[in-house]
Amino acid sequence: MNDYVYQAPREWTRLHPVSPLLGGWVFIGLLLAYWVHNQVPAWVDGGDDTFAFFDRFPFLWLVLAALLAFAATIGISIWQWSRTEYRIGDDAVYLRQGIITRQQRQARLDRLQAVDVVQPLLARIFGFAAINVQVAGGQKSGVELKFLRLGDAEALRNEILALAAGVKQEKAAGHDAAPTPDATGAPGVAARGTDATTIANPTTPATDADGTPASSASIRGHLAQRAGALSNPEAVLSGTEQFRTAVAAAEEREVYTVPLKRLLLSILLSGAAITLLTLPFVGLIAFVVFRVDVVAAVTAFIGTSLVAIVTAAAGLLGFFWTRLNGGFGFTAGISADGLRLRHGLTETRRQTVPPGRVQAIRLYQPFLWRGQDWWRITINVAGYGEDQESVSVLHPVATREEAIRAVWLVLPDLGDPDPYGTLGHALHGSGAEGGFTTSPESARRVDPFQWRFRGVRATDRALLIRRGRWERELFVVPHERTQSLGLTQGPIRRALGLADVVVHSTQGPVTPVAAHLAVDDAMALLDAQAARAREGRRRQTPEQWMSAVGLETGAGHE
């Protein structure tokens, strides 16, 4: 393993050979085996008729059948694995798979939206990971590679991101990337040989093919660094390990983490938890005050609608589990490759969203979080589907300070001279204070509680839409990410002189709407927003974010 440096394959390559054994069916098999094991005494005694059906067959047959089923499952998995191959090119990640119907898929890197390194529980125990490459272009257009060694997966991710960022193109153009200290002698040559951003690693033939042997000093330096990295497995696990990978991970600066205490408290302060906790009290009150025979009532209720109760309970538990699993150890950081999010209790996920890929942000504060001033922040990223609520979280429970920082992560420049003040008004303000356009008084008829709290404001870079009196909600949509705009009005709004402006974003949990504006304001907003979106598209970050003018390529990868 010491000499092993993972190189993202340019030729068709299979995934790691243990992949077929890491599927979820292993768990099911183990559970089944455990259950059978538990039942064996009853079976032998003959006291249990669960196995009456099997008793008709000789024992040996059963063993044979079980073995055959087991072998078939493994065989099919292995067969599937052997027909699954991937490779990366300069422009795309390719995957071909399928036993009966062959499928070839390429994820074009210029359409790359996010790269996730996912570790389901079983893979995590054994140190493996899957890579999800999300590209724009509808559902299921991404490529999922499972499984690779964790270190390999990290390396592949780094390389994919470097390619997508346009680092390679910069090199080809003879751009001199930040040289390493050993490279001072011959910057041009050494930069190609030693710079971590280059695809070729000094220890691989690729460099020799260039005819530029890397200086031995740089190799020694690399080896020393790698030895350091290997003696520090923590770094491998936390994804900060740099030197087993051909392309080092872009340096990351941590921006916030979510303390477990706050996460648990936030789950406790959810509507679902409160409902669950108050149920016994409702029962007690019913019993004490109204003399209802609670036990009988509950038994009768369970008797009549057990299915509904089980479904509801499963839903509640699912909600708690999703929140806990998704928010556990949530860490966000910023790197040259974009936003990095890390989270997960059993299944860990490391997301990298390159700059400019976040389409819209939603900050939401449920009523019960008002006391703490906590916010749940979700984002739209094209390629992440609607159903993937867990991958669209930017911050599961943010303090106000962190919420502003999270918005800053996505939009470093809000285009406002006083971003803190403006976001403060957006999060907590009401009325026209802070330059917001609010609903007119006629909106009171349809929107008695929150009409005063609705507001829209455009900064130079983004549109802010806020609403809500008891629960608060704020949408932030960068102008250059506006897909299209809509203006709608029904008969009631027409009578009241109101209209809604809808900002169409990509598929995801964020659907920004500025409701109940005065018609004139709405029409003016539509025109202005169309113009601002046009302006935004002109100056938007290029798809290959590292080749943007003025960005020091390589510096972040060092």
Add this chain to the structure above:
Amino acid sequence: MSWYDNAAAPWNFVSRKLITARMVTMWIWLGLLIIGGLVAALITGAALLLLVPAAALLLGGWGSWLIVRQVTAHAWAEDEEDLLVRRGRMFRSVTVVPYGRMQFVDVKAGPIERALGIAKVQLHTASPGTDASISGVPAAEADRLRDRLTTRGEARLAGL
């Protein structure tokens, strides 16, 4: 200014043939209901069954009025940078789609629409919320519109 009116580009109203197309589709179903109701009433002799064709007629009348109102309100405009689609009278909406956001364009025509020489042009963006379909564009114009949209989209193509 009572409702959105784009000064930069003129509104192109969709073909009146769309009224015919929608009427035919609606009246085929209502006609089946009316005939079925009449036949059933004749066979059983139950006068109450006559309520079915009567209701269908009323519904058809209301529907026809709606169709005329909707179609005459449906229009599109091609701005310098955006395509604008306007629809509806009771529930009215305007959609503004920048050409650069266009992912692909569909031109669709069913049998009735083909017979009448009209088609539906639909512009897709990366957002599922974008409702930028124009029904009842004359077939030749639909092809030209599609080509125009594609050319403009390529010229102004922006990332997501």
